[in-house]
Amino acid sequence: MALTLRAVERPPAALDGLRLEVREFLEHELATGGFTPEADAWMSGIDVAFSRRLAERGWVGMTVPVPYGGHGRSALERYVVTEELLAYGAPVAAHWIADRQMAPGILRNGTEEQKHRYLPGIARAEQFIAIGMSEPDSGSDLASVRTRAVETGDGWRITGTKVWTSAAHIATAIVVLARTDDAGDRHGGLSQFLVDLPHPAVAISPIITIDGAHHFNEVVFDDALVPRTALLGERGEGWRQVTAELGNERSGPERFLSVMPLLRAWAATGCFAEDPLARAELGRLVTRLAVLRQMSLAVAGRLAAGENPAVEAALVKDLGTGFEGEMVEAIRRHVDPEAGGVPEDLAAMLAKAVLHVPAFTLRGGTNEVLRSIVAKGLSRR
Structure with missing residues (x-):
């Protein structure tokens, strides 16, 4: 009943050149005011212009095959670029969801027409795709979604509400999980749809977070008519597609x-030379970080091989987001902005991270749900 997280080596030295290229680009962006590093920037850092500058260098849609407008590069190359963007706190939220999960989803399940329609735009950072999964009163229980799609003579009509929909206000399309059929199994009868935005029967309203930022939205489908070609994958296979x-x-x-920029800013203060407790804290955090990175790389390898390591992915998310919250608390113990002498960038990132910590273990599935997935998955092995 063991998890199949195989040990992996660090990215090969052959990719060091790519890593340095990304770092040089990011250092230039910082020097010229292209962006300001932030904690959790992959979720809240929406900057369309920055995403397009990345796309010009071939760093969006990296693993999308060349015939579909991508760059045909390896999952490991994409991983290297992603690590650097996250470590620098770059504003990648505009293209993140489209590049991270919907491009692979369209490649796996889409028709040739859908692949040619959406994938080139994703690789150019011109197509931004939101995901309509969570609903009011449903939370992480996706099997309880109440949004319905009814087949009609002229296509599908979708009715329902989605919440916590990241970047929907800048999205050019949204992938919607809806119930198309009544089935005895709650996981049955679900289907996915690619809905182009803006749409006259789709209303998008902002959800403002505690820090005053706008990256979440409520999306209401009011009998929204979409063509038959909007169905993504097979009717009734939405649950299988979503879990992948x-x-x-x-x-x-x-x-x-997510909070690596905060750790970097803290380390840059040089406080460890005279504070053995801070030095020990840093060592503990970096050690755990190295283990989580190996686990994440192992899952990435299985995904690249076409497998569906849902249990292992849930474990990485559970452990990783818990670790991030502990990292923020550890840094808070050693950094007191009220005491003076704390760099402005460090104080600002810490304040934002403290406000964002509660969401770390919610988005992408609550940790309680993830632990249930891990437990059920292990019981079947």
Whole structure:
């Protein structure tokens, strides 16, 4: 009943050149005011212009095959680029969801027409795709979704409400999980749809977070008519398709590197030379970070091989987001902005991270749900 997280080596030295290239680009962006590093920037850092500058360098849609407008590069190359963007706190939220999980989802399940329609735009950072999964009163229990899609003579009509929909206000399309059929199994009868935005029967309203930022939205479908070609994959196979996408969402390096810019800013203060407790804290954090990175790389390898390591991905997300919260608390114990002498960037990132910590273990599935997935998965092995 063991998890199949195989040991992996660090990315090969052949990729060091790519890593340095990304670092040089990011250092130039910092020097020229291209962005300001932030904690949790992959979720809240929406900057369309920055995403397009990345796309110009071939760093969006990296693993999308060349015939579909991508760059045909390896999952490991994409992983290297992703790590650097996260470590620098770059604003990648505009293209993140489209690149991370919907491009692979469309490649797995889409028609040729859908692949040619959406994938080139994703790789150019011109197509931004939101995900309509969570609903009011449903939370992480996706099997309880009440949004319905009814087949009609002219297509499908979708009615329902989605919440916590990241970047829907800038999205050019949204992938919607809806119930198309009544089935004895709650996981049956679900289907996915690609709905182009804006749409006259789709209303998008902002959800403002505690820090005053706008990256979440409520999306209401009011008998929204979409063509038959909007169906993504097979009717009634939405649950299977979504769980495969969640493997990409839950296991990436963003699940333990969201607050890496905060750790870097703290380390840059040099406080460890005279504070053995801070030095020990740093060592503990970096050691755990190294283990989580190996786990994430192992899942990434299985995803690249076409497997669906849902249990392992859930474990990475559970451990990774818990670790991030502990990292923020550890740094708070050693950094007191009220005491003076704390760099402004460090104080600002810490304040934002403290407000964002509660969401770390919620988005992508609550940790309680994830532990249930792990327990059920192990019981079947």
